[in-house]
Amino acid sequence: MSLEHAILGFLNYAPMSGYDLKKAFDTSVRHFWPADQSQIYRTLKELTERGWVTVEVVPQEDRPNRKVYHLTDAGREELRRWLATPLPPEELRVPWLIQVFFVGQLTDAEIIALLEEHAAELRARLRQYDRVPQQAAAYAEAIQSPREVFFWALTLDYGVRMTRAALEWLEEKIRILREMNSSSEGE
C-alpha cells in the first residue's frame, strides 16, 4: 500500500501525530495523493502493529491527548526497501474515457459541451498547481534539504505536464469536432 509508505516517508522527516500527518498530506502530496483522515488513523494503527512505528502519548489539557508516532529502525528499513523497489505496473483507469468511447450516441454540440466542461476542470487544476509551492513552502523550510525539495518539485512538474497534455488533447479534439460541424453546415 502506498499510503503506508507515504506515512513512513513523512515520519522519517519528523515524529508526527495523525492530525499532523493529515496536514502534511494536504499541503504537499495532495496533488497526486489525496489522503483520507480516517484512513490515516487506521493505517497508523496497522503500522504500529507491524512494528514500523511506535506511539508516544503526549498528554494535553483542554484538548484530546496527542499520539505522536515515531519511525522505528524497522520502519526506516522498510521505507528504504520500498523506495528502491519498482512498483508493479499500474493499469490506466480513466472513467471519463468511457464517456468518450460511447459518446457517439450524443449530438456533436452535446459532445463539445462535455469536452469543454472537462477542459475547464483541467484549467482549474493547473491554477491549483500554481499554489502548491506556496502551500509546501513551510515544509521545505522545516526540512532544510535542497535534495528533498528537488524531488518534491519533480512531482509537481509531473502533474503540470500530464494535465497540460490532457488539456492539449481536449483542445485539439474540440477543434476537430467544431471544424467537422462548420464544414458540414456549408454543404
Add this chain to the structure above:
Amino acid sequence: MSLEHAILGFLNYAPMSGYDLKKAFDTSVRHFWPADQSQIYRTLKELTERGWVTVEVVPQEDRPNRKVYHLTDAGREELRRWLATPLPPEELRVPWLIQVFFVGQLTDAEIIALLEEHAAELRARLRQYDRVPQQAAAYAEAIQSPREVFFWALTLDYGVRMTRAALEWLEEKIRILREMNSSSEGE
C-alpha cells in the same frame, strides 16, 4: 459507477452475455478500463434489479446456459443521461509519485535505475497500444459505424499521448540526474 455504464454502452450495440462482455472489454476499452470478470457478473445482476437490462436465458447443450442481457428503454435512457452528464472531477492518484517524492533517501544511481525501470514499462505500454486497433477491428466491423469508430480512436490517442508525456518527463529527469552526477564527478 463507470463499469455499469460501460456495460450499458456495450449492450446498446447488441445483446450480450457476461462472457461476451468480458471479451468486449478486453478487446476494446482495456487500455483505459480493465474490467474484472467477477465484477461484470455482479454488476449485471445489479443492472437487472434496477430494470436497466433484462435477462434471456439461452439453453445450450454441452455448455452452461448463456444468460443474454438486453438493454431496456430505461437502460437506454440512463445511458444517454449518463453520457451527457459531466463526471465529477477525478483527483489524481499516482502511487509511484510517492516514491519520487521521498526518493531523496536513495543514491542517484538507485534513483536513475528506478526511473529507467518505469520508462521501460511505459515503452512496453506504447507497444501494447500499437496492437489495440487490430484487437478492436472485429468490433469495429460488427458495429459498422464510422462515427463510433471515430470516438473509439480518440480514447486510444489519449492513452498514447499521456503515456508519451509521462515518458518524456521520465527521460528528461533521467537526463538531468545523469548530468548532475557527471558534473559532480569532475569536481
Add this chain to the structure above:
DNA sequence: ATCTTATATATGACGAGTCATATAATAACA
C-alpha cells in the same frame, strides 16, 4: 495420458479508499 484452453456463470474473502458521524474543549465570529 495429461495438461491447457475455451465456453459459461458464480461466490467468498479481502483490500483500499470514502463518507458520515461521534466525542470534547476552546476560540473567534456574526
Add this chain to the structure above:
DNA sequence: TGTTATTATATGACTCGTCATATATAAGAT
C-alpha cells in the same frame, strides 16, 4: 447567543475492485 473553525482521535457502513476458486464439458495440444 448561536455558529463555525481548530485541535485531536476514532468507528461504522459502504463502494469499487481484485484474487482465488468452484462447477461443468469439450476440444486441442504435449
